[in-house]
Amino acid sequence: MPQTAHVIGAGVIGLATAFELTERGVPGARVTILDPDPASGATHHAGGMLAPAAEVQYRQEPLFPLMLESAARYPSFVDRLHSATPLPTGHRTDGTLVVAGDRADAGHLEDLTRYQHTHGMAVERITVREARRMEPSLSPAIAGAVHIPGDHQVSPRLLVAALRDALTRRGVRFVADEVTNLVRDGAGAVTEVVGERTRHDATGAQVILANGLGAGRVGGWFDETNPLRLRPVYGDILRLGVPAALDPLVSKVIRGFVEDRPVYLIPRDDGTLTLGATSREDIQPKPRLGGVYDLIRDAVALAPGVEETTLLETTVGARPGTPDDLPYLGAVAENLVVSTGYFRHGILLAALGAEAGARLALGESPDVDLRACAPVRHSHL
Ligand SMILES: Cc1cc2nc3c(=O)[nH]c(=O)nc-3n(C[C@H](O)[C@H](O)[C@H](O)COP(=O)(O)OP(=O)(O)OC[C@H]3O[C@@H](n4cnc5c(N)ncnc54)[C@H](O)[C@@H]3O)c2cc1C
Incomplete structure (x- = not known):
């Protein structure tokens, strides 16, 4: 049977x-x-x-092989899914830039890059000038950058x-x-x-x-x-509209640290940007204004053009933490x-x-x- x-x-x-x-x-x-x-x-x-490389956090070693293996399986997963439906998945392979807001963040990024290298991850140190050539909307004030070509994205x-x-x-x-x-x-x-x-x-x-x-x-x-x-670990996250004159504001995932706070911008095929995400365990299932404020301020610090975008959505999700x-x-x-x-x-x-x-x-x-x-x-x- x-x-x-x-x-x-x-x-x-x-x-x-x-x-x-x-x-x-x-x-x-x-x-x-x-x-x-x-x-x-x-x-x-x-x-x-x-993002098996950019998502690396200290003392999470048992996770790394699972993340790398899953990333390696994604192209086949998405290809097989595309054979079963005409609908898109937003799978993009343009890679990821990680940038530092100031010199202290640049030091943190260097330490992280060394740690990623010890775990065999393909992370390339690049100059700020090279980063800005790849993504002209990045602020000239950023203090460091790495390129991670193997970290990709889908639209969930x-x-x-x-x-x-x-x-x-x-x-x-x-x-x-x-x-x-x-x-x-x-x-x-x-x-x-x-x-x-x-x-x-x-x-x-x-x-x-x-x-x-x-x-x-x-x-x-x-x-x-x-x-x-x-346990729920809440994350505030925003969807932004990019005015036609600025589109695309960024062409690949931009992650950054600003005064040690992580922030990211994800460009979507429909011209919108996702700006995320906070991480908090305060059992507050509504968007928290302070967190949203941090995200917007930090994103503007890394890519000033974000100020010209429109706010389409603010939501909160609960990550299922263990x-x-x-x-x-x-x-x-x-x-x-x-x-x-x-x-x-x-x-x-x-x-x-x-x-x-x-x-x-x-x-x-x-x-x-x-x-x-x-x-x-x-x-x-
Ligand atoms: C802000 C934010 C950003 C994130 N960014 C990323 C990212 O960039 N990359 C990444 O890899 N992950 C990311 N995550 C994590 C990722 O979203 C989660 O790990 C993943 O979605 C978990 O999927 P899931 O199917 O286990 O749970 P869920 O998506 O929570 O789905 C659970 C489903 O179960 C249903 N359900 C609940 N109880 C019952 C019940 N009793 N009976 C029947 N159905 C039930 C719910 O209705 C729901 O549809 C992010 C999470 C958040 C919140």
Whole structure:
């Protein structure tokens, strides 16, 4: 009998995992995706940088191989998706510039570049003059620059729209319901997926728990307390309109540090710019004025033309954080795979996470070392 799968959550991870299941021969008509409001979570707000080098942070070494491997898989992921839908994904390979606002930021950038080099990442030191030749809108006052040709981008909203279209074309069923509970049999296998309004027989089916922060609220699949230690890390992010006379204001992703605060500008194919993002754990789910002010001031310091743009949107997303910044990805029962906790890197890690999640669900080797991502590793915390 062909495989059947219930995917809980229609953010980038759930959708991409469902896509990889259908790529591996699971008939679309046998895949159900449950989500009360598809693509409304962190994915909707994300910048979409595929930045295994620029996103490097000290003491996150176990993440680096996963980020590099996922970046390497992105072209194939996007190509296969483009064969399944005519919709665009906003995948761009123009590379990334990282610039420093002042001399202290330049020192920080130099240290980071050395660290990236020790981890084998392709990061090129360039002069400010070279950076301004690449991106004439950069301020002459910037104090340092590096070029990262291998850090790319997608438009997360386009990517998930393309995934939803591809899955719909393949016959995948979307159910608008919030999953509350999983029912297990005596051997621990999931037999039923229970939502607020619907119930789904899961006997003999594969269940993938991929609902971001919501995974911490789904009951029934563990013995005592939910082992996932997810927390929201909020990010304020803006969408800007670029006047025709200035378009394009920048042609590749510009990241920067201004007085040690990170900021980025992402040019989109529709002529808009994304300006992001703050990182805060103050449980304030509305845009925080101080954070928005910092973003605008810092972006103007790096590229003064930003002052001429128009403010199209200000939103906040909640990144699904974990105590060690690594995702929760692994099989926790015979027919249950957990795939969440992608924190700051879920768009980048979607290519790897989706393929590994689908392989695990189909009883195959995940083709990547996931020991550091065991979903129950924080149950003692
Ligand atoms: C401001 C910001 C900028 C970011 N920039 C980047 C970036 O540049 N690059 C990058 O790689 N990552 C970035 N990220 C991180 C990235 O957005 C996340 O890691 C990723 O989107 C997580 O995807 P997900 O599918 O796991 O979760 P989500 O996108 O949150 O999706 C979860 C889905 O599950 C559904 N759901 C929740 N509970 C239930 C339930 N009980 N039953 C059914 N469905 C449920 C929700 O409705 C939602 O649709 C950024 C995040 C933010 C907030």
